[in-house]
Amino acid sequence: xxxxxxxxxxxxxxxxRSLHPRRVREFGRRMPLYGPLALRxxxxxxxxxxxxxxxxxxxxxxxxxxxxxxxxxxxxxxxRTEALRLPADVLAFGLGGEGARPPExxxxxxxxxxFEVFDRWEALTSAGRRWVVGLAPDSRLWPAGPDGPSPGxxxxxxxxxxxEAAGLEPGDLLQVGVETPLGFSGEAFVVAGLFEAHDDLLxxxxxxxxEDSLVLRGRLGAGPxxxxxxxxxxxxxxxxxxxxxxxxxxxxxxxxxxxxxxWEGLPAQVSYRAVGRLLSPARVVKATVLMLxxxxxxxxxxxxxxxxxxxxxxxxxxxxxxxxxxxxLFLEGGLVAAGGLVLGLVGGWAAVRAxxxxxxxxxxxxxxxxxxxxxxAVACFYMASWLPATLCRRATPVxxxxxxxxxxxxxxxxxxxxxxxxx
Amino acid sequence: MKAILEATAxxxxxxxxxxxxxxxxxxLAVPRGAFVVITGPSGCGKTTLLNLLGGLxxxxxxxxxxxxxxxxxxxxxxxxxxxxxxxxxxxxxxxxLSDLTAEENVALPMRLAGLPPAEITSRTAALLExxxxxxxxxxxxxxxxxxxxxxxxVARALANDPAIVLADExxxxxxxxxxxxxxxxxxxxxxxxxxxxxxxxxxxxFAEHADMVVRMRDGEVQALEEREGTGAC
Ligand SMILES: Nc1ncnc2c1ncn2[C@@H]1O[C@H](COP(=O)(O)OP(=O)(O)OP(=O)(O)O)[C@@H](O)[C@H]1O
Ligand SMILES: [Mg+2]
Numbered sequence: 001x002x003x004x005x006x007x008x009x010x011x012x013x014x015x016x017r018s019l020h021p022r023r024v025r026e027f028g029r030r031m032p033l034y035g036p037l038a039l040r041x042x043x044x045x046x047x048x049x050x051x052x053x054x055x056x057x058x059x060x061x062x063x064x065x066x067x068x069x070x071x072x073x074x075x076x077x078x079x080r081t082e083a084l085r086l087p088a089d090v091l092a093f094g095l096g097g098e099g100a101r102p103p104e105x106x107x108x109x110x111x112x113x114x115f116e117v118f119d120r121w122e123a124l125t126s127a128g129r130r131w132v133v134g135l136a137p138d139s140r141l142w143p144a145g146p147d148g149p150s151p152g153x154x155x156x157x158x159x160x161x162x163x164e165a166a167g168l169e170p171g172d173l174l175q176v177g178v179e180t181p182l183g184f185s186g187e188a189f190v191v192a193g194l195f196e197a198h199d200d201l202l203x204x205x206x207x208x209x210x211e212d213s214l215v216l217r218g219r220l221g222a223g224p225x226x227x228x229x230x231x232x233x234x235x236x237x238x239x240x241x242x243x244x245x246x247x248x249x250x251x252x253x254x255x256x257x258x259x260x261x262x263w264e265g266l267p268a269q270v271s272y273r274a275v276g277r278l279l280s281p282a283r284v285v286k287a288t289v290l291m292l293x294x295x296x297x298x299x300x301x302x303x304x305x306x307x308x309x310x311x312x313x314x315x316x317x318x319x320x321x322x323x324x325x326x327x328x329l330f331l332e333g334g335l336v337a338a339g340g341l342v343l344g345l346v347g348g349w350a351a352v353r354a355x356x357x358x359x360x361x362x363x364x365x366x367x368x369x370x371x372x373x374x375x376x377a378v379a380c381f382y383m384a385s386w387l388p389a390t391l392c393r394r395a396t397p398v399x400x401x402x403x404x405x406x407x408x409x410x411x412x413x414x415x416x417x418x419x420x421x422x423x
Numbered sequence: 424m425k426a427i428l429e430a431t432a433x434x435x436x437x438x439x440x441x442x443x444x445x446x447x448x449x450x451l452a453v454p455r456g457a458f459v460v461i462t463g464p465s466g467c468g469k470t471t472l473l474n475l476l477g478g479l480x481x482x483x484x485x486x487x488x489x490x491x492x493x494x495x496x497x498x499x500x501x502x503x504x505x506x507x508x509x510x511x512x513x514x515x516x517x518x519x520l521s522d523l524t525a526e527e528n529v530a531l532p533m534r535l536a537g538l539p540p541a542e543i544t545s546r547t548a549a550l551l552e553x554x555x556x557x558x559x560x561x562x563x564x565x566x567x568x569x570x571x572x573x574x575x576x577v578a579r580a581l582a583n584d585p586a587i588v589l590a591d592e593x594x595x596x597x598x599x600x601x602x603x604x605x606x607x608x609x610x611x612x613x614x615x616x617x618x619x620x621x622x623x624x625x626x627x628x629f630a631e632h633a634d635m636v637v638r639m640r641d642g643e644v645q646a647l648e649e650r651e652g653t654g655a656c
Contacts, residue, residue, distance in 0.1 A: 033534045040522045314518045317479055318579075319507020319535045321500045397479040401518065 010409075027327040034324065038331040045304070052300045053340035056380065059293025060344025060373045061351055063286050067369035068352045070282045072362035119213040120205070124184065126175040127158070127166035131205040134213020141202065143195035150209065155192035157207040163194050170194065176206065178220050187216055290376055298384035301333050305388035306406075306423060312392050313400025326393035330385050337381035344377065345370060391423055426452035427619055428476060428587055433485035434642075435471050445471040447642035448485070453587070453635075456617040458610070460629045463639030469623040470591055472639070476621060477510050477589045478502045490586055507536050511580030513590035517572040519564040525575045526551060526560040532582040550578040554608060570601030577608055587619040588612075594626050602626060 017023070027034065042049050118141060119134035135141050135150070142150050143157065151157055156174055168174065170191050177186015189208060197203035305312070312325055320328075349365065356363045391406040399406065405422035428451075435446040446468040453459050461469050474480040476487055478494050486495045489509060494502060506512075511532075519528045526547050533543045551557045554574040564572050573593060580588050590609070594602035606628045612618045622629050630636050638646040 037522070044522050310516075310518060311520055311522075314514075314520060316503065317477070317506060317512050317518075318532050319503050319505075321503040323500070396481070398474050401479075401514070 023323055024327075027324060030324060034328050034331060038328055038335060041304075041308075041332050042335050048300055048304065049336045049339075052297050052336045053343060055293050055296035055300075056337055056340030056377055057344035057347055059290045059380065060341060060377055061347040062289040063373050063376065064345070064348025064365065064369055065351050065355065066282045066286045067372065068363040068365040069355075069361055070279045071366055071369065072364035074279065075364055076362040119210055119217065121213075121217055123176050123206075124179050124186070125177075125206060126173075127162060127168060127206075130162070132176055132213055132216075133202070133205040133207050134210040135207060136210045139210075142207070143197075143202075151192040151207070153209060153212055154189055155208070156189035157193050157195050158191050159197040159203055159205070160194040161197070162204065162206075163191070174206065176208075176216065185220060290380060294380040294384055297333070297337070297381060298387070301329075301384050301388045302423065304332070305329065305392055309395075309400045309403050309406070313395075313397045313402075316397040316400065322393045326389045329389040329392055333381055333385035333389075337377060341374065341377045345373065348373065425455060427455040427490060428453040428621070429488045430472075430476060431485055431488075433472070433475055433487065434483050435468075435475060435480065436483040444642055446475070446482075449639075449642075449644055451476075451637065451644065451647075453619060453621055456613070456619055457634040458613045458619075458632065459621045459635045459637060460633040461621065461623045461637045461639060462625060462630060463645070467639045468642040469639055471642075473589050473591050473621065473623050477512060478506050479512075507532060508583050509586040511582070511585040511588040513573070513576050513580045513588065513593045515592040515595040517564070517569070517576045517596075519572055519575055519579070521564050524561050524563055525556060525567065528564070528575055529578045529582055532579060536583050538583075546582065547578075550581060551575075553612075554578040568601075570597055570604060573597060573601070573605055574608065577605065577612075581612060581618070585618075587621060590620065590622040590624075592623055592625070594624060594629075603628065606632075 118136070118139060119132075121132055123130060123132045125132075133141070137150050138147075139150075142148060144150070156176070158168055158174065163169070168191055170193055172191045173188040174191055175184070175186055175188050177184055179185075189206075189212075195202075195207075197205075312329075315328075316322070316325060348370075352363050352365045355361060387408075391408065392400070394409065395404075395406050398404075405418070407418070407420075407422045430449055430451040433446060433449045433451075434444065437443045437445055449468075449472055451472075461472065463469055471480070475482050478487070478489075478497075481494075486493050488494070489505065492505065494505075497505060519525075520531065523531065529550055530543050530547045533546060538546075548557070548560075551560050554577055556571060556574050556578060559567060559571055559575075564575075567575065573596075577593075580590070588609075593609075594605050597605065606626070609620055609622065609629075610632055613620050622633075624630075634650055636648040636650070637644055638648070
């Protein structure tokens with residue numbers, strides 16, 4: 001097991017080494033010799049290489065079609081959820097836990113995208129123990145949205161359910177403060193309006209202006225005998241358009257490992273879930289198809305090597321260096337893969353056009369999907385070529401010419417054990 | 424006479440089962456310009472020895488020195504470069520590259536060695552002429568008979584004017600007429616150009632004209648016969 005890992009590790013090192021610019025340049029100088037050799041090898045086995053090319057092309061076509069379908073659906077769903085009242089792109093994010101340093105942590109949050117600080121602290125109110133949420137005038141969390149009216153200084157908005165439970169009505173006074181050893185210390189806010197809370201974050205919160213919240217919290221903590229003021233604990237973070245919700249969540253979790261994320265029930269989450277449901281089977285199919293294409297390419301590349309052991313051995317015997325033979329096999333595979341890729345891109349584009357005309361599916365082919373297909377096809381070709389090329393690079397001319405079984409490591413214990421049967 | 428190729432205490436063990444010593448211990452010095460023939464019963468290690476002499480395989484012990492250069496001091500690419508320029512190979516099964524024509528096969532070692540194209544063209548033509556294959560220059564190996572393929576292989580082996588030509592049963596797959604032709608070709612290059620040859624063969628025709636005959640048995644040299652005129656040049 002260990003020796004297998006060693007062999008694979010060494011293989012990785014060699015792979016990186018063989019891609020060293022100097023070695024590739026050296027091979028480039030030899031292109032007038034090896035280019036035609038590779039081309040000849042491809043042309044002499046047209047059916048086999050056509051099959052490899054088609055295999056890869058089919059993978060790329062399926063990938064592009066599914067990408068276009070899933071991206072189209074994602075855009076479609078996002079378009080539909082925009083109509084909901086709370087902005088779909090807002091997340092609430094808590095800076096809880098000991099040792100949290102909001103200002104520094106917020107600086108870290110900046111690369112995530114636009115974010116808004118909102119002051120959130122636990123207070124004792126005349127309607128019970130509640131969260132006080134201080135929002136900036138243009139906050140997206142205001143029930144009326146960032147452009148709607150927001151309460152003025154000394155005013156508060158209260159969730160309708162909470163107001164009903166506490167018997168509060170617009171115009172009533174609401175005491176907000178903290179308990180100190182000397183009794184309640186706080187201030188009265190006028191209930192300026194009631195709102196329907198659409199999510200858990202706001203359902204238990206009294207909304208006030210950010211200035212009011214900061215001043216009050218500061219004052220409560222400033223007294224000589226009073227306790228330190230309540231800690232603020234939240235920021236709101238916008239997902240920058242273009243970055244996915246999942247990416248943003250991951251980043252936030254890495255910036256603030258101890259914090260809690262509130263986004264259940266937010267429209268962003270609803271649309272995220274909906275799109276995720278749509279995309280997950282497509283992803284599995286995409287991955288499977290590309291894997292199958294890769295396996296197809298791999299098998300044919302391997303067959304191509306195994307059938308030509310003698311020829312490649314002769315090439316080495318005549319003085320071709322190990323790296324050159326390695327690159328030659330890559331070049332052969334690359335020629336076929338490039339053909340397949342071009343065919344796949346054209347075919348994928350045509351398939352999407354055809355489906356667009358003939359079906360109701362919202363299809364959208366993006367440059368990033370094409371780039372993804374290219375990257376995956378190259379990765380596919382690379383993985384498929386690596387093993388045959390490496391086997392050939394490592395084998396001695398004698399092993400190849402005598403048609404002996406090839407092992408990843410022809411010299412050490414790997415070949416001696418031979419239980420896997422080699423290639 | 425100074426040896427061009429020298430093997431000292433050469434041994435090769437294959438790691439199968441308990442381990443097989445295909446070559447136990449061979450000391451051999453091949454003089455410059457000599458025609459050396461290696462014979463012996465099947466399985467006595469002739470091919471193994473030739474592979475080690477040609478740097479196609481690494482010995483388990485001992486070393487080979489060609490023109491003062493020890494193989495053990497060379498890494499894989501050094502060894503490849505040595506094979507490219509200093510050693511010519513002729514195999515029993517011809518081993519021409521099937522994708523290439525006769526002339527491309529002959530030109531390949533020169534192209535690997537990076538010779539200028541004009542020189543490659545003229546040398547290729549000369550070699551095909553010398554081996555009597557000019558009229559088949561544009562044919563691929565499967566369009567050639569066994570004897571013709573072997574002639575092309577001989578031309579290829581001589582392409583870079585190597586210090587030594589190693590041939591493993593070069594007539595093993597040919598009828599007597601073609602065998603005679605190939606033998607004659609070898610002798611001619613040995614006589615006229617002073618090319619050193621080491622040939623593994625059961626063919627008495629080779630041994631007859633050899634400067635040295637190495638008889639092997641069980642991975643060792645059993646007898647070494649040096650003939651009149653050893654070290655022809
Ligand atoms: N790769 C290998 N693994 C294990 N044993 C080997 C290997 N190559 C050769 N041998 C063994 O080494 C011995 C010598 O083999 P070699 O091919 O050198 O014999 P040879 O003299 O050339 O025989 P022939 O005249 O039949 O060609 C044989 O017993 C053979 O089985
Ligand atoms: Mg043999």
